[in-house]
Amino acid sequence: MWPNRDGFVTLSQRVANGRQQPRVDPNPHRVATKYLPLSYQTSSLTALAFTIPSNDDVVQHLIWAIATSRPSTAAIDTSLTQHVSTGTATLHLNRTFSDSTLAPVPTGPPGSAATYLPPFPTQSSGQSLPEFQLPPLLPYQKMLMGHAILSGVGFLIVLPIGALIGRWVRNFTTTWFKGHWFFQAVLGIPIIWSGWFLAVAGIISKEGRHFDDTHKVLGLVLIGAYTLQLLLGVHIHFFKPRRRPLPPATMNQNVAQLMTTSHRPLLNYVHAVVGLSIIALSFYQVYLGINVEWEVSTGRGVAPRIVERLWIAWIVVLPVAYFLGLSLLPRQLRQERKLAQVTARGSDALPLQPSPPGTKRSVRGLKISAPIPIKEEDEEWKREDEVEQPNNHDVMSEDSHGHSMQPVQFARAF
16 A cells, blocks of 8 residues: 555555565455544654455554555555565454553544545655665566666667768778777677676576576577677678679669678678667667566666666667768778679789799689790680780789789780
8 A cells, every 4th residue: 555645545565576666466365444533643643544355363463564655556456665674463352452552543534435635745855754775686586687877878879880980991901890890799799798698597596487588588689690690790791602703893884883782691691680789779678677577577666867868868869870880881892892803804814924933822722833824725815815805914923812903914824
């Protein structure tokens, strides 16, 4: 029971298993009823009374708990704050009490019969009332707090930074993947998975139920999607298909034309869509954690308001930063087009510089020790090739697996 600011008293009959938030019992064995004639409040005492049908037990065993913060609403199914003190009591119904053993109580409450109107707000200050503080965090509450911190940092800071590296840094350096991989895997895996395991351990410790609300189900979806995203990234990076020759890019081509002619594998687009979806769902998941799950799961009231303010600021800044990075997409596609053209040229090119006698050089799987001899029947081909490539035309060849290019003379290899 609790008195509300409008004077209405709420009575809510609930049941609970373990340390989870008590839920309303729709069909209690004995239905309790508010008894307002014995409900009152003075400058030092608050009393709320109820009646309940008796049973055949002469000795009634009761468990009581008290909290100093009223629930946020008058609804019978609202979330309850954690109690600050608990205990047990025993009523012996076969005993008699004299009037001197009972504390004086008002003959009736002020106001109408259906409404209890306290003389001052229950949670007012300056009334010389005792101040209560919530007890220290219980073990399961510490686990849930650790889950909130690690999961929030992992899904809303580490993963978005890795995505921004993939969006921005790749336009200025070819080593962008190292940073992307470091945030998404090296940092992301231990932080995110540790946060998820703390959530599971906290629910088990409080003897709660798994997957009984949206936050818990969405958490399972997110951890599965993150694991799938990691596997997609590994496959895309280490199992690249052979690039097909691409036409040269022109400055008047728009993004759509560059993308449709880039021959980019479908899994690359799937990887990007899944990554953005994970981050978007993570914002909603953290919102549920701040505004719903924390109060319901811990009973320590609403989450600190600074957390929600930071969430609002980040949900504005992060999308703006990412969409600004999309303005560099034409630059990225043209750079990839040039690299693909160079790779395609170098795939059928061999250097023609003779090696010293007795030495061999390996060129794309071939070992040669002298220039390639030209037979008489190849004279015509030689002349045609000299017309096509005057003045020992140079091309850029890819040096090993890096991206440094150097000019070499070439001839077609058969």
